[in-house]
Amino acid sequence: MTVTDVARESVSAALEVDRVESHLNPPASYDLADHPVPSGREEIWRFTPLKRLRGILDGAASEAHLTWETTVPEGVTLREVTGEEVVAMGELAPNDRPSALAAANAGRAMLLDVPAEAVVTEPVVLHLHGESVEDLVWGRLLVRVGANADVTVVVNHTGSARYAAITTVLVGDGARVNVLTMQDWDDDAVHLGRDAIRVGRDASVKHTSISFGGDLVRMHANVEYAGPGGAAELLGLYFADEGQHLEHRLFADHMAPKTKSHVLYKGALQGAGAHTVWIGNVLIRKVAEGIETYEENRNLVLTDGCQADSVPNLEIETGEIAGAGHASATARFDDEQLFYLRSRGVSEKEAQRLVVHGFFNDLIRKVGIPSVEERLLKTVEAELAKNVLNAGSDGPAEEAP
Amino acid sequence: MSTLEIKDLQVSVHTEDGPKEILKGVTLTVRSGETHAIMGPNGSGKSTLAYSIAGHPKYTVTGGSVTLDGVDLLAMTVDERARAGLFLAMQYPVEVPGVSVSNFLRTAKTALDGESPKLRTWVKDVNTALANLNLDPTFGTRSVNEGFSGGEKKRHEIAQLELLNPQVAILDETDSGLDIDALKIVSEGVNRFRAQEGKGVLLITHYTRILRYIMPDQVHVFVDGKVAESGGPELADQLEANGYEKYVAGAAV
Structure with missing residues (x-):
């Protein structure tokens, strides 16, 4: 069985799941009409200063790219594919306007393929660099990890751009994957990123999001499960300076029994106008019996004039769970x-x-x-x-x- | 030489009903090489005395003075007081998550000496200090006070006392909550410290038990924010026999 077959099966399995809508996470869709231009009052946009997005949401076409400097260890391949191909491979559809625009406008996609059973000891490093905030860049990446493979992928962002990207990580059954995205931009960059992960049966995934740089960074880390026994650990670290807006939105969609999600994000804020947003959400669907989840966000406010918004959410459709909890704390020294x-x-x-x-x-x-x-x-x-x-x-x- | 001189110290804390006076004129001198025990019932202000001398921001000094070798401690910040030679072993040491004991000790030693300790001797010194207090060498990798048992916290305080080696140590109820073995270990640490030339100790306790292991030169009975009576070690024996009743009754009148 090829990896692609596994992915297809997962997609069809997902369709059988009762469609329960999360009030915080609109249904995924490639249709831009499903993701209208926000006014700023919408639940999913109310914390984001739309003016500072510098027109990204208008969705203008652009040929600009980030430069990719890559370390691709033996056994792993990185290549360009078409948008249609990544959709066919099981890309997780956009869940907000920036990711829908990225899918529509990127024109091409990068595919990182890790074959089944491959144990890659050296990390795959994708270093993405932007030249100027004048450049509007649409990004699209699919990471496809075969069954029982073991790999670490680091995506590092530097320089400047107005960048919206849609990233999907498909994790095969029994695989162990560590993905890290680092937002180390220059001061004026704007980055809207959506990472969505589909965790295979008995697979385990760690996803870490690290945000230091940029004028406005808004990152989604979404996780869903292709079968029982999958475990996801979602970590984040951010440090907001004067005037920076750093936003992290988490969504763990427990659509299979005996799955686990563990979320820990920690941030520090310093300087006037430093603003961080952390929105955690866990949806436990009816079929997802015996799951375990815990989400936690801690913020340390170092100076006056900062604002940390932190909202953990839990939507539960079944009472048969092993454990569910959340915690949020924002404090000074x-x-x-x-x-x-x-x-x-x-x-x-x-x-x-x-x-x-x-x-x-x-x-x-x-x-x-x-x-x-x-x-x-x-x-x-x-x-x-x-x-x-x-x-x-x-x-x-x-x-x- | 090191003399801790407390003169007519008055201290208040902020409460919902406005400032409340806790220390009502404390006068006390701990000379070089002396150990003084302060004994008193709960709520008499013993801990307030300890924390005000160390400079805890919760307490406001409204009158009097505290000097160390003639230098005004009250004009100094908390860390300046420590660098001047003062040490406070706390009753409830605070957890500092993510900061290892060894990092903490090295940072403190560096701050006190103005230069980092020599690596080779320092590691040995730390291991010796921990071993003396019956703490495992892996103790250094644990986060400061996080998940420590009550006894471990107190032994860690005394290990710091020995490593940082101040001029004057204030021990705030270091004996409370310790079993007899831990009490002996802690007392031995304090005795090693004060066996050195010129060290002063102000030992605050509710019970006479620790005074069997750490013999004081003077005992002060502390009641209602001031010293009610001072005397030699025999005063502790009287307290053991009769309790604080006569002092408390006196204060209530």
């Missing part, structure tokens, strides 16, 4: 933690630095890609250097009467 560290001689700034590193450390350790983990520790340090380590002073005693 804990005075007691800082006091404890400072009482050991550590300066206020150094204490804050320790606390922020500590906040992100457990998440960074979960990423599971050593080169990225190392880089993340450095990037967190660099972000802190922008503000926490420079602002304020150790100055005079605040305790003095």
Whole structure:
């Protein structure tokens, strides 16, 4: 049986599932009429500053591309295919206007193929670089992982562009896949990304979204299941500076029994107008008995003038579940933690630095890609250097009467 | 040489009904090489004294002074006080998730010395300090105070005392919640610290039990925000026999 056959079977299986609509996630469709231009009042758009999308939603045709610098280990192939081909391969249809526009306008698609049983030890790295925010770029990528394969894929975004992309990851039965998308753009970039993952029977997937750069970044990470026993871990780390809008929207659609989803996103905010949005949603369909899910978002607000929106949602159609929960917390520095560290001689700034590193450390350790983990520790340090380590002073005693 | 001098210290906390005075004029001097025990009933302000000296932002000093070797501690930030030679072993040490004990200890040592400790001797020093307090070497990889048992938290505080080696240590109910074995281990750590030349200890406790292992030079009975009576170690024996009743009754009048 070929990978394509597996994907087709999965699609037909999905159609048999009761169509329950999630109030937060409109039905997927390639038809642009199903994804009208938003006014900003829609539930799925109300947190996004539409004006700063710089006209992406108008959907103008464009020939501009990002430059791709790739590391493709032996056994994996990366090639260009047509839009019709990726649809036939089982691409997960667009669930919002930017991804529908990307599918309609990209003109071509990139296909990353990992054959069944392949164990690829070195990560596949796709480094996408944009030259200018004047460039409007439509992206389309399909990652197809065969049964029992084991692969890590890193997609890194740098430079600048107005970029809307639709990405699909089809994970074969029993496969183990680690996908990471890093938004390390220049200050003016706009990025609307949708990653959708279909998890095969007994397969396990880790998806990590990391957003540091860009003026406006809005990323979807969606996961659905082709059969029972699939597990997905969705991780995210973001650091919003002055004026940045970083938005992450999660959707775990439990459409098969005994599936798992575990979501953990952590973010820090600093500087006037830094805005983060985290929308988590889990839908547990009637057939999805015995599933386990947990979603968690934590935000650390480092300075005044920031806004962190965090909304976990859970839609349950069956009572027969093993576990479901969510948590969300947004807080400033804990005075007691800082006091404890400072009482050991550590300066206020150094204490804050320790606390922020500590906040992100457990998440960074979960990423599971050593080169990225190392880089993340450095990037967190660099972000802190922008503000926490420079602002304020150790100055005079605040305790003095 | 190190003298901690507390003069007529008055401290209040902010409450819903406005400021509430907790310390009502505390005067106390811990000279070089001395160990003072402060004993008192719950709610008498013992911990407030400890945390105000260390500079916890919750407390407002409304009067009096605290100096270390003549230098005004109250004018300093929390970390400046530590760098001046003060250490507070807390009753309820705070969890710092994601920050390992070894990273924390090295950061503190570097801050206190103004330079990072030499790697080879430092690792040895840390392992010795942990072993002395009966803490496993893997303890260094755990997050600060996260998931520690009550006893581990207290032993970790005393391991820090030995490693950071301040001039004056305030121990806030370090004995509370410890079983007898842990109490002995912790007391031995404190005794190693104060066996050094010129170290001062202010030992705050509710019970006389720890004073069997750490012999104080002076005992102060603390009631209603001030020192009600001071004396030698024999005062602890009287408290053991008679409790705080006579002081509390006096304060209520």
